[in-house]
Amino acid sequence: MTSKEWENRVAYLGPTGTFTYLATQELFPNEWLIPYKTIPECIEAVASNQVDLAVVPVENALEGSVPLTIDYLYHEADLYVVGEVLSPIAQHLMVNPKFADHWEGIEGIYSHPHALAQCHKYLYYRFRGIQLNPTTSTAAAAQYIAENPDQCIAAIGNSSAAETYGLKIVQDNIHDFHFNHTRFFVLSRTNQRIERDHRDEQIKTTVMITLPNDRSGALHQVLSVFAWRQINLSKIESRPLKTGLGDYFFIVDVLEDENAPMMRGAMDELSALGCSVKSLGTYYTYQNSHD
Numbered sequence: 001m002t003s004k005e006w007e008n009r010v011a012y013l014g015p016t017g018t019f020t021y022l023a024t025q026e027l028f029p030n031e032w033l034i035p036y037k038t039i040p041e042c043i044e045a046v047a048s049n050q051v052d053l054a055v056v057p058v059e060n061a062l063e064g065s066v067p068l069t070i071d072y073l074y075h076e077a078d079l080y081v082v083g084e085v086l087s088p089i090a091q092h093l094m095v096n097p098k099f100a101d102h103w104e105g106i107e108g109i110y111s112h113p114h115a116l117a118q119c120h121k122y123l124y125y126r127f128r129g130i131q132l133n134p135t136t137s138t139a140a141a142a143q144y145i146a147e148n149p150d151q152c153i154a155a156i157g158n159s160s161a162a163e164t165y166g167l168k169i170v171q172d173n174i175h176d177f178h179f180n181h182t183r184f185f186v187l188s189r190t191n192q193r194i195e196r197d198h199r200d201e202q203i204k205t206t207v208m209i210t211l212p213n214d215r216s217g218a219l220h221q222v223l224s225v226f227a228w229r230q231i232n233l234s235k236i237e238s239r240p241l242k243t244g245l246g247d248y249f250f251i252v253d254v255l256e257d258e259n260a261p262m263m264r265g266a267m268d269e270l271s272a273l274g275c276s277v278k279s280l281g282t283y284y285t286y287q288n289s290h291d
């Protein structure tokens, strides 16, 4: 198939072998997947029409939100969430094969900051004092290890990265908590929905809400708008507006379709309360099986 025959160009946090890559590949097995080095580069790629869609991590069960993604969506880009992928995450320690028998002497460990944090206890008890080096992704770390075969260093990432970059896994499942899942957003310039057979039934809408300045009970009022309509929220989080200490916006996940009459009423009432409200769209969830 030539590049012209692909239906969609999909940016993802690369290179090949990241957790984002695995999530993207499972949802888009027949699309043209294009790696970008950082989350902002993925988001810019779709915003500037270089690609049709972008897949980026947005939240991890152990580490919480990925602030870069949420802040970039609020402050920098005008995009819609058109799908989400939930993937189980297993972290492994990998080295160049020639160090497979003396990996306990490694002098540095490389990975994405979230991956290092997910293995905090393991690294503390097993490698205290060894330098931990953040990289733009887990696969970028694996690639770095492969490109520096004379150094006794290790990467933390998934088994696909070990395979892609010819590394040997010397300790598997080193993440501190068994339930380690990451949520990825699929982003688009247009308000559409990715619809595949294996989607979850539950639909979700992500809304960004900025409260009117300094009014007591404003957040309570916002929550009441949803509560009395019996609209369920699955997440609410505040992020700094970056205009001064104490100024925040809220990102809220609502288990309802943005076009449902109750939801339209809720959005209108929020505006009437003086909030600025932006819906990032309604989308389906896809559960990935790999780890």
Ligand SMILES: O=C(O)C(=O)Cc1ccccc1
Binding pocket: 013, 017, 018, 019, 020, 021, 057, 060, 089, 112, 114, 115, 136, 137, 138, 139, 182
């Ligand atoms: O670096 C990666 O592989 C990513 O896709 C980001 C990430 C990092 C750690 C856990 C889940 C996703």
